[in-house]
Amino acid sequence: MEQLGERLRRYRREARKTLLEVAREAGLSVGFLSQAERNLSGVSLSSLANIARALNVPLRLLIDQPEQRSPDSHAGRRRRYSTIDRGQSYERLSSTFPGSQINAVKMSLPVGYRSESVTHDGDEFVYVLSGKVCYCVDGIDYLLQPGDSLHFDGRQQHHLANVGEVAVEVVSVGTLPIFDDIAAAPAP
Incomplete structure (x- = not known):
């Protein structure tokens, strides 16, 4: 493969x-x-x-992502996927339908994980479920722990790092199109 x-x-x-x-x-x-x-x-x-x-x-x-045709998503039933086997993984939380604008994933990041620095169009919102993560947005560090959130303009240079001693779980919701599967037909 x-x-x-x-x-x-x-x-x-x-x-x-x-x-x-x-x-x-x-x-x-x-x-x-x-x-x-x-x-x-x-x-x-x-x-x-x-x-x-x-x-x-x-x-x-470029990447095999699971489709999410149903508007509901249930813990334990979602397929995890990864961009490369370095410990980070994703679970797709949102579906795609004509006119949908947000994309949501649950990210699991191993101890020591650090992302590349990136910019992209649209909003990004993150909510920390577990662990400690530091988001650096436009040169400013935001230390986030469970229950904390951050909302920023994706056009600002940003990266994130797991700065704790356990894996981090974060829900990330944004307007950057990260799912390009064929949109499900609207419900009758």
């Missing part, structure tokens, strides 16, 4: 773009993108959405 890095490299080459061109268009560093293509670094969903846009391909070609 083709790993994420191999998919990134293949679609970049098919688009006839250099690492520098894709990195610049996706708002990432060349070094980070190179590591991602070699499966040496995990990639956040927001960075993958930016890369997909730079490559002019649907996000679903």
Whole structure:
């Protein structure tokens, strides 16, 4: 099975773009993108959405995400998925329907996790379920613990890190399209 890095490299080459061109268009560093293509670094969903846009391909070609056709989502029934096997994983919480604008995931981040620095269009809202996480947004650190939340403009440079001694669980809701499956038909 083709790993994420191999998919990134293949679609970049098919688009006839250099690492520098894709990195610049996706708002990432060349070094980070190179590591991602070699499966040496995990990639956040927001960075993958930016890369997909730079490559002019649907996000679903880069990562296999579970569909969420039903408007309800239940603990223990959601399929976990990851961008790369570095310990972080996601559970899809929201469905897609014509006109939907928000996308929600539950993120599980291992001890020591640190994301790449990224910018993207839209709002981002996070709510911490467990652990300690530090979000750095536009150069300002926000230390968040269970019950804390943060809402910010995704166009500001931001990254996050698990700064505690246990895994972190965070609900992230945003307007950046991270699910591009075919929208479910509206209920009659």
